[in-house]
Amino acid sequence: MKIAIIGAGNLGLSIAKGVLHSNGATTMYLTKRNLDEIKNFEKYGNVTVTSDNREAVKHSDILIFAVQPGHFQAILEQVKDLLTEKHVVISTITGFSISKMEETIGSDKYIIRSMPNTAISVSNSMTCICSNELGKKRIDLAKAIFNRMGHSLEIPEEQMQAATVICASGIAFWMRLIRATTQGAIQLGFDAKEAQELAMHTCNGAANLLIESGTHPEEEIDRVTTPKGCTIEGLNEMEHQGLSSSLIRGIVTSFEKISQIRKG
Numbered sequence: 001m002k003i004a005i006i007g008a009g010n011l012g013l014s015i016a017k018g019v020l021h022s023n024g025a026t027t028m029y030l031t032k033r034n035l036d037e038i039k040n041f042e043k044y045g046n047v048t049v050t051s052d053n054r055e056a057v058k059h060s061d062i063l064i065f066a067v068q069p070g071h072f073q074a075i076l077e078q079v080k081d082l083l084t085e086k087h088v089v090i091s092t093i094t095g096f097s098i099s100k101m102e103e104t105i106g107s108d109k110y111i112i113r114s115m116p117n118t119a120i121s122v123s124n125s126m127t128c129i130c131s132n133e134l135g136k137k138r139i140d141l142a143k144a145i146f147n148r149m150g151h152s153l154e155i156p157e158e159q160m161q162a163a164t165v166i167c168a169s170g171i172a173f174w175m176r177l178i179r180a181t182t183q184g185a186i187q188l189g190f191d192a193k194e195a196q197e198l199a200m201h202t203c204n205g206a207a208n209l210l211i212e213s214g215t216h217p218e219e220e221i222d223r224v225t226t227p228k229g230c231t232i233e234g235l236n237e238m239e240h241q242g243l244s245s246s247l248i249r250g251i252v253t254s255f256e257k258i259s260q261i262r263k264g
């Protein structure tokens, strides 16, 4: 697999790390205007770092675009004459529709729109994907690429904005929950390092319980909550303080914002 990551910023570099972590490419091109911050990736023998997007496109088959939405159109214009049937164009750009991409590069290209998250750097991203009509022929390939770096789900394009909030912004939401749990653990007497260790591994365990067993969260909660015990007492206090409600409201507020950005 010859992969190019066009726009090696926060997300692009996370994807690059995920590709390296999962041995997912024979060659990888990383592009950015200023190369200083990514030069060190050349220590991996199969990685080329360049500010020339056209060179990266020429030498690659899978093109993953991870630039800011305002830069995407111009970059597509810059490389469109190089695109052939060997290329699969994968966009990670928030709010940039497949039809807008087709207007620039044509509907005769394999186009995948994706929404990964930064946990892709440790091969643990939840990535939602959809495609144009022709891209359906490459959707299994796209799934295989993202499944090496976590878990993927094909969704209708209309749900892409909602997926952005749950999966991409979701990393920030879960981080804040882990941080708050850590602060609670410190108050109970653990030092900061231990407190974070307890919080993050318990979080990981909770998610894995659901992933491995296929159970519903309330079923797992029932197993932990001893009648008249400490868990139900703490849980009910969290709900009196609005835990579930504040999470749901935060998610809906993020979604409203992303819809505004798209209109703007």
Ligand SMILES: NC(=O)C1=CN([C@@H]2O[C@H](COP(=O)(O)OP(=O)(O)OC[C@H]3O[C@@H](n4cnc5c(N)ncnc54)[C@H](O)[C@@H]3O)[C@@H](O)[C@H]2O)C=CC1
Pocket: 006, 007, 008, 009, 010, 011, 012, 031, 032, 033, 034, 053, 066, 067, 068, 069, 071, 075, 092, 093, 094, 115, 116, 117, 118, 168, 169
């Ligand atoms: N950060 C995240 O968790 C997620 C971000 N996204 C989307 O991914 C895209 C990138 O986001 P970030 O990585 O956070 O942004 P970023 O600003 O960190 O990265 C964009 C990179 O593109 C580079 N760039 C700009 N013009 C270029 C050009 N002409 N050629 C090559 N590279 C160029 C910039 O130097 C920068 O390094 C955005 O569209 C965002 O909506 C999607 C999912 C998650």
Ligand SMILES: O=C(O)[C@@H]1CCC=N1
Pocket: 094, 164, 168, 169
């Ligand atoms: O915060 C944002 O708007 C972008 C989209 C998802 C992650 N970062």
